[in-house]
Amino acid sequence: MGLLVDGHWQDKWYESSKDGAFQREQAQRRHWVTADGHPGPSGEGGFAAEAGRYHLYVSLACPWAHRTLILRKLKGLEKLIDVSVVSWLMLENGWTFDKAQGSTGDKLDHFDFMHQRYTADTPDYTGRVTVPVLWDKQLKRIVSNESAEIIRMFNSAFDNLTGNDLDFYPAPLRGEIDALNERIYPAVNNGVYRAGFATSQQAYEAAFDEVFAELDHLEQLLGANRYLSGEFLTEADVRLFTTMIRFDAVYHGHFKCNLRRIADYPNLSNWLRELYQWPGIAETVDFQHIKHHYYGSHKTINPTGVVPKGPAQDFSVAHDRARLSGKGVWRRG
Ligand SMILES: N[C@@H](CCC(=O)N[C@@H](CS)C(=O)NCC(=O)O)C(=O)O
Numbered sequence: 296m297g298l299l300v301d302g303h304w305q306d307k308w309y310e311s312s313k314d315g316a317f318q319r320e321q322a323q324r325r326h327w328v329t330a331d332g333h334p335g336p337s338g339e340g341g342f343a344a345e346a347g348r349y350h351l352y353v354s355l356a357c358p359w360a361h362r363t364l365i366l367r368k369l370k371g372l373e374k375l376i377d378v379s380v381v382s383w384l385m386l387e388n389g390w391t392f393d394k395a396q397g398s399t400g401d402k403l404d405h406f407d408f409m410h411q412r413y414t415a416d417t418p419d420y421t422g423r424v425t426v427p428v429l430w431d432k433q434l435k436r437i438v439s440n441e442s443a444e445i446i447r448m449f450n451s452a453f454d455n456l457t458g459n460d461l462d463f464y465p466a467p468l469r470g471e472i473d474a475l476n477e478r479i480y481p482a483v484n485n486g487v488y489r490a491g492f493a494t495s496q497q498a499y500e501a502a503f504d505e506v507f508a509e510l511d512h513l514e515q516l517l518g519a520n521r522y523l524s525g526e527f528l529t530e531a532d533v534r535l536f537t538t539m540i541r542f543d544a545v546y547h548g549h550f551k552c553n554l555r556r557i558a559d560y561p562n563l564s565n566w567l568r569e570l571y572q573w574p575g576i577a578e579t580v581d582f583q584h585i586k587h588h589y590y591g592s593h594k595t596i597n598p599t600g601v602v603p604k605g606p607a608q609d610f611s612v613a614h615d616r617a618r619l620s621g622k623g624v625w626r627r628g
Pocket residue numbers: 296297319320321322354356357358359360389423424425426427440441442443
């Protein structure tokens with residue numbers, strides 16, 4: 296675990312604030328792939344959607360990278376955008392391409408370490424070396440290292456090439472989706488990390504309370520709505536899914552979010568199974584990577600690196616969500 300300073304790797308654990316709270320660094324590369332290369336909402340233009348031009352770097356353990364893998368799958372982008380997977384262990388060298396620990400290797404340049412991808416973009420890069428990363432093979436630049444934006448690019452930029460008209464961020468539902476994301480990201484997606492990486496009792500308890508207050512709210516919402524925003528499955532569901540699927544196996548124990556398991560919430564657990572069983576999604580879930588990454592990489596939390604064998608979980612059991620009216624994914628046009 297470490298970061299780049301002026302292009303040099305330094306092995307360093309996260310610095311928490313004075314009150315022991317974990318703070319996540321803002322992603323620094325924020326360009327957008329668009330259908331014709333015009334600039335997106337941030338960054339520069341020049342990144343036009345083309346088959347084979349972009350490469351995605353992910354960890355199968357990481358909930359943020361997982362979002363991008365799900366959108367890549369559901370939007371039919373697998374043939375257009377290839378993927379390199381990092382090793383599940385993230386220790387003194389940060390993310391690596393160690394094939395003995397589950398990595399595919401760096402398919403483009405055979406780098407050993409993910410930080411080499413960042414210095415290939417910017418030789419004097421300063422900051423954390425995170426996944427996911429969308430890399431442009433043509434310009435040899437990082438397009439984006441912000442998953443929330445990569446999934447929006449995948450949702451629309453390549454549609455002319457794929458003919459895929461599924462829309463996970465439909466215009467009429469955007470207000471609703473944005474409001475859901477604004478609640479769920481701090482309290483749940485990042486909330487479990489704030490609980491797990493807190494270095495004071497007070498910071499931990501504050502994060503813990505927020506996690507479970509929001510889960511109670513979501514449990515209630517999913518009692519009335521088939522999906523988070525109503526009848527359509529959207530990016531809000533995908534973003535929550537990657538945290539929920541890790542919760543009982545990792546966040547409950549390793550991050551001390553143990554008031555309840557997701558299995559104890561009837562609506563959330565049935566919703567989770569419906570998403571897991573959605574065609575294409577189960578193939579993006581890898582518990583070997585998930586469990587070995589968290590329990591093996593965070594030596595300040597689990598110094599022995601011993602990985603628990605449980606819990607027993609079966610996400611293929613039938614769900615009850617058909618009792619609520621649902622229309623699947625919105626289609627454009
Ligand atoms: N804002 C980023 C956050 C990505 C992120 O924090 N990824 C974690 C893995 S789950 C990471 O690479 N951490 C390495 C580090 O912080 O040094 C996104 O959503 O894409």
